[in-house]
Amino acid sequence: MEESLEYYDKALKINPDNKFALNNKGYTLILLEKYEESIPLLNKAISVDKKFSYSYNNRGLAKIKLNLCEEGRKDIEDSLKLDSQNADAYKNLGIYHMKKMEYQEAMDLFLKAKKMDGSLTGIDTLINKLKLKMEVNHTLDT
Structure with a gap:
């Protein structure tokens, strides 16, 4: 770089x-x-x-x-x-929602970005990281 x-x-x-x-x-x-x-x-x-x-x-x-x-x-x-049609922008908007702890909105945007561009840099990592956050949140809520 x-x-x-x-x-x-x-x-x-x-x-x-x-x-x-x-x-x-x-x-x-x-x-x-x-x-x-x-x-x-x-x-x-x-x-x-x-x-x-x-x-x-x-x-x-x-x-x-x-x-x-x-x-x-x-x-x-x-x-x-x-x-x-910029998949990266949807990914970044998902990062915004993830930072705001609006996890479902973030996941929806990450999945939209991935559907638009399956090779989008870092999208799988973000989805997996968010899934863990959502599981932890669900566990804390129950």
């Missing part, structure tokens, strides 16, 4: 307004758990193209990871308004 950051930097030196390089570098920073660093890049990608749904989605995930949950949810919903 560190090497990919170098390539994004090279692309941005050639064209500082390359929305794909901005978005992908921002997403790579999210994967590296550098959420604060990702947001300015995603902001710039959005300023370059207000209809670039991926950057809204990625910025939403970064905000959720920073506990700016409602701002993050809004970004993901804005992303889905622009592209309702």
